[in-house]
Amino acid sequence: MVREMVREMVCEMVRKMVREMVCEMVCKMVREMVCEMVREMVCEMMVREMVCEMVREMVCEMVREMVREMVREMVCEMVCEMVREMVREMVREMVREMVREMVREMVCEMVCEMVREMVREMVREMVREMVREMVREMVCEMVYGA
Numbered sequence: 001m002v003r004e005m006v007r008e009m010v011c012e013m014v015r016k017m018v019r020e021m022v023c024e025m026v027c028k029m030v031r032e033m034v035c036e037m038v039r040e041m042v043c044e045m046m047v048r049e050m051v052c053e054m055v056r057e058m059v060c061e062m063v064r065e066m067v068r069e070m071v072r073e074m075v076c077e078m079v080c081e082m083v084r085e086m087v088r089e090m091v092r093e094m095v096r097e098m099v100r101e102m103v104r105e106m107v108c109e110m111v112c113e114m115v116r117e118m119v120r121e122m123v124r125e126m127v128r129e130m131v132r133e134m135v136r137e138m139v140c141e142m143v144y145g146a
């Protein structure tokens with residue numbers, strides 16, 4: 001009977017120890033699993049955040065580069081247009097000046113030609129008049145002088 005009681009007590013102690021050991025092992029395993037899961041989640045979140053940041057930076061840099069290129073092209077186009085306009089204006093002015101000069105020369109030439117013609121005509125007229133006068137005098141001299 002004492003043996004039975006001792007056996008019972010020993011069994012109870014062993015059960016209790018085993019229960020405590022199992023409980024402790026299970027708690028330790030659960031703690032480790034939870035820690036590992038948390039570590040993985042944190043790591044995953046950090047990696048996700050890093051990837052998001054990298055993607056954000058890449059997109060930002062691409063947008064900056066696109067904007068730079070667009071601005072470069074716009075400025076280039078504006079400068080080209082300004083230069084075209086300046087060249088157009090310069091060519092117009094040069095052509096105007098050339099035309100003025102040509103017209104001046106043509107008018108000068110025409111006026112010179114007109115003046116030459118008028119002078120020729122006047123000289124002819126004067127010579128005719130002089131010849132008439134001389135002929136008149138000669139005729140008068142021949143008629144009255146003889």
